[in-house]
Amino acid sequence: MSETHSFYEISSPPGMTGIKSWLLTHDHKRLGLMYLAAIFFWFNVAMILGLLIRTELMSQGRTIMGPELYNSFFTLHGVIMIFLFVIPGIPAIFGNFFLPIQLGTDDVFFPRLNLFSWYLFMFGGLFAIISLFVGKGFPDTGWTFYVPFSIEVDTNVSLTVMAAFILGMSSLLTGLNFVTTFHRMRDKSMGLMQIPLFTWSLYATAWVQILATPVISITFVLVVMERLLSIGLFDPARGGDPILYQHLFWMYSHPAVYIMILPGMGVISEIIPVFSRKSIFGYKAIVWSSMGIAIAGSLVWAHHMYTSGMSDVSVFVFSLLTFLVAIPSAVKVFSWVATMYKGAIEMTPALLLSLMFIYLFSVGGLTGLVLGSVGTNIHVHDTYFVVAHFHFVMFGGTGFAFFAALHYWWPKMFGVMYRFRPAYVGACLTAVGFLFHYVPMFILGIQGMPRRYYDYLPQYETGNFLAGFGGYLLCAGIVIMFANLLMSFRQGVAAPADPWGATTLEWKVPSPPPVHNFVKQPDIMEFPYDFSGIGNQPGAGARTGDR
Amino acid sequence: MNREIDTTGIKIGMWIFLYSEIILFGGLFVLYAVYLHRYPQFFSEGGKELDRIIGTLNTVILLVSSFTVASSVTAVQRGEKKKCAALLLFSILCGFGFLVNKYFEWGAKIDHGIYPNSERLVNGEPGENIFFGLYYLITGLHGLHVIVGIVLLCLSLVLLLTGRVTAQRFTMLDNSGLYWHLVDLIWIFVFPLFYLVL
Amino acid sequence: MDRFNSERSSHHILGYRQLAAVLAGLLLLTGVTVGVSYIHMGFFNIPVALLIACTKVTLVLLFFMHLKYEETIIKLSFIGTVIVLVTLIGFTFWDVAFR
Numbered sequence: 001m002s003e004t005h006s007f008y009e010i011s012s013p014p015g016m017t018g019i020k021s022w023l024l025t026h027d028h029k030r031l032g033l034m035y036l037a038a039i040f041f042w043f044n045v046a047m048i049l050g051l052l053i054r055t056e057l058m059s060q061g062r063t064i065m066g067p068e069l070y071n072s073f074f075t076l077h078g079v080i081m082i083f084l085f086v087i088p089g090i091p092a093i094f095g096n097f098f099l100p101i102q103l104g105t106d107d108v109f110f111p112r113l114n115l116f117s118w119y120l121f122m123f124g125g126l127f128a129i130i131s132l133f134v135g136k137g138f139p140d141t142g143w144t145f146y147v148p149f150s151i152e153v154d155t156n157v158s159l160t161v162m163a164a165f166i167l168g169m170s171s172l173l174t175g176l177n178f179v180t181t182f183h184r185m186r187d188k189s190m191g192l193m194q195i196p197l198f199t200w201s202l203y204a205t206a207w208v209q210i211l212a213t214p215v216i217s218i219t220f221v222l223v224v225m226e227r228l229l230s231i232g233l234f235d236p237a238r239g240g241d242p243i244l245y246q247h248l249f250w251m252y253s254h255p256a257v258y259i260m261i262l263p264g265m266g267v268i269s270e271i272i273p274v275f276s277r278k279s280i281f282g283y284k285a286i287v288w289s290s291m292g293i294a295i296a297g298s299l300v301w302a303h304h305m306y307t308s309g310m311s312d313v314s315v316f317v318f319s320l321l322t323f324l325v326a327i328p329s330a331v332k333v334f335s336w337v338a339t340m341y342k343g344a345i346e347m348t349p350a351l352l353l354s355l356m357f358i359y360l361f362s363v364g365g366l367t368g369l370v371l372g373s374v375g376t377n378i379h380v381h382d383t384y385f386v387v388a389h390f391h392f393v394m395f396g397g398t399g400f401a402f403f404a405a406l407h408y409w410w411p412k413m414f415g416v417m418y419r420f421r422p423a424y425v426g427a428c429l430t431a432v433g434f435l436f437h438y439v440p441m442f443i444l445g446i447q448g449m450p451r452r453y454y455d456y457l458p459q460y461e462t463g464n465f466l467a468g469f470g471g472y473l474l475c476a477g478i479v480i481m482f483a484n485l486l487m488s489f490r491q492g493v494a495a496p497a498d499p500w501g502a503t504t505l506e507w508k509v510p511s512p513p514p515v516h517n518f519v520k521q522p523d524i525m526e527f528p529y530d531f532s533g534i535g536n537q538p539g540a541g542a543r544t545g546d547r
Numbered sequence: 548m549n550r551e552i553d554t555t556g557i558k559i560g561m562w563i564f565l566y567s568e569i570i571l572f573g574g575l576f577v578l579y580a581v582y583l584h585r586y587p588q589f590f591s592e593g594g595k596e597l598d599r600i601i602g603t604l605n606t607v608i609l610l611v612s613s614f615t616v617a618s619s620v621t622a623v624q625r626g627e628k629k630k631c632a633a634l635l636l637f638s639i640l641c642g643f644g645f646l647v648n649k650y651f652e653w654g655a656k657i658d659h660g661i662y663p664n665s666e667r668l669v670n671g672e673p674g675e676n677i678f679f680g681l682y683y684l685i686t687g688l689h690g691l692h693v694i695v696g697i698v699l700l701c702l703s704l705v706l707l708l709t710g711r712v713t714a715q716r717f718t719m720l721d722n723s724g725l726y727w728h729l730v731d732l733i734w735i736f737v738f739p740l741f742y743l744v745l
Numbered sequence: 746m747d748r749f750n751s752e753r754s755s756h757h758i759l760g761y762r763q764l765a766a767v768l769a770g771l772l773l774l775t776g777v778t779v780g781v782s783y784i785h786m787g788f789f790n791i792p793v794a795l796l797i798a799c800t801k802v803t804l805v806l807l808f809f810m811h812l813k814y815e816e817t818i819i820k821l822s823f824i825g826t827v828i829v830l831v832t833l834i835g836f837t838f839w840d841v842a843f844r
Contacts, residue, residue, distance in 0.1 A: 109556050176563045183818055184556035211829050214567045218574035222684075229663040231680035232673075233578060239673025244581060247837050248574055299832065302840065311843035318839070555816055562819050566826040573830040580834050581841045583791075599779070606775050614768040617759065617809040624758045728810045735801045738775075739794035743782035 004519055006415065006512040012107075026111035027515060031118050032097030033413065038122060039085055039093060046080035047478065049073050051471055054437075056454075058468035060461055067454040071140030072155075074452060076132075078143030079160065083167045084125055086398050087256060090263035091209075092121070092174060094405050095202045097413060099178055101506040102196045104187030104524060106516040109180040113173055120170035127163035131156040142452060144253070147234040147245040151226045158227050161220040168213045168220075171259070175209030178202055189524045196504045196528045197286055201266025204290040208255045208262070212298065216252035219245070243308055250301035258297035260394060261361075262290060264401030265332055268354045271408050272336045274502040275351040276343025277536050279529045282335040289328035296325045303372055307381045315374055322372035329365050333358060344536040348500070349423035353404035356431045360396025364389060367442070382452075385445025388438045396434060403427070403481060410485055411495030415512040418488035422480055430477030436470025501539035504528050554718055561722045565729050568692075572733050575685050579740060582677045589674025593682070594744040596661075601652045602742035605645050606734065612641030613731040616700070616724045626714045628707065635704045635720075638727065642697040649690055653683075682741055689733055696730045699723035757814040767808045774801050 232238030
């Protein structure tokens, strides 16, 4: 491959240098990295908060903090993790970086809007920080901001929901950009069924972002309006209906769960075929199941509200619909497993993390069915069972997919190879810690321990202690993984263009890619996962990982 | 890599933005539908208290301005710059007319002691409180959109006069127009649902 | 399916007369909806008012907003948005209508 300058060396628009070339960039790759930096920061903050919460709960009574601080901390943990890590995580970082390359084009459709989204993201984060230090401190409502508490409490709810509003805008504009790019910038010779699955999953996600986010925006506006003007729309004494708040909230926040998980599934659909050296099983089924999840997932919001006092008919209907979501999710899991069957498996950290994803996500999904059926839900509603379930999906699912994506695309983004052994150690420690952390919570939930409480009865102490212990293992594992990735800069082992033997377009350009991504017009393969040209050979870069 | 400006792509982006606006108002219409179902008689009585004449007048104003904006897009494509500018100016004036009407309408309501958290609404019937709460929220948010629409139209007018909106390149005008029509679209639903209900 | 048109899609220009006819229709329908509101049909006033509003909105969309002449993707996604909106309102009634 001819010597080309990477996007680190040439700015877009041209002629800018230093910090300016980053802060004013139109380059989707630089923006992806800027998101990575910001999200990395927020993830660590929220992880530390989570660890502090678990430490507090490791023994009965006051351990390290008082109840008010505890309430603020779990709210802050939820708000940061949801709005500043899980929702933007994969689309904003890897989507921005790889969607245009996978489509064979040089940038997203609206590069300046893309930069604007990043600034909105930063402002949203800034708002969240400001709300910590002004007024009566960070809200203690939980990330759901349920009325009437969120309207009456005198902590800084208004500022925090405005932060979430701005972050929603950022996510919406990113979705807008992706859809337009998908339709208008795709390489002319690339048909709809030749698009890589990661990009397909981002496309499905983008539509959910576009059509669901405005509902949360207006809901948050209503909360602020109620706090400022006390209209009484959710106040039963004045004719309002607090359950409607929950409807509006979950109309966004349930689809948001699919905003979080769909890109993760897309990552896994990329990684599994590459390291099985085998074409993905059921490409079309995966594409359609992405769209199916996006649609079905938007129809099930009220399954968060079985015990809130809504009608029995509604409980029945939403329970039924909830079970439907299991079908497309299962189609994906089966396709991944079937792809590996009789493949030439080559183990790498990215694949290991993907396998962990499949296992943990399946557990999360299946316990979702326990929660989706009304009878069992009423028993475990608002207990630790729910906490464990959604952490299995969000962390075991999206979180592990995020780590897998980091390990898969790291050589492409930074042009350096990391070492495999520490990555394996970190990943295994994370997974073991994860199970220690959340499996006790399932048991605690079935025993009846309510979520979000500051203190608990003596019989729950063992479980909570174990969970806290697991939390430390988990964080240690994550630190090892991150440290290993960061160490790769010091070792400076250059990554080849295609270290894994992968076939999608991003592996056909140099690592890191040049500023316009493609040096020459890309060859679009008839099918994006055709490994016949590569055979069963291990990837060129894989050996450098074992050093 | 220089490519020609892809107007269709820009339009797709604009439409997607409009979808998000539609859903934004949609959230309020969810509340409207539920509360109409719960308090039909209060919505009916509340609707009778609103000024139908101002409401109808505002509907006509918005429809006419929508027509002039659509015509201005036709004019710019045909290269009739002066006509286009005049049509835009007229549309902007219509927008201001709408806001002035709205000001008098809200003013009259507030004089009657009908505003969020007013004594009358707090101590009165719950259904009435909800009706006027929604009335202020939806027309308020709509009014905000009218203001944004006016700003966009003004911007287009300036760009037209400085020669940056031309027969070859009028995306800015086109998109401002789309936004203005959206404002109209929402009003077409707000008008019967509040002023003429039952 | 969307086709990739690199050449500029020929832009359809609506004539003033056509636009004026649409405006006339809209004003007429406004008159009708105001008139109908004086006839008391109880519950049926709402569907009638909504039907007229939908007709007006369709006119605005198709002609003023040019939707009739846009690409398939815009038409399809617009219909999708409407379906989402109807679903959001409709499915809430599984709850509130049966409480």
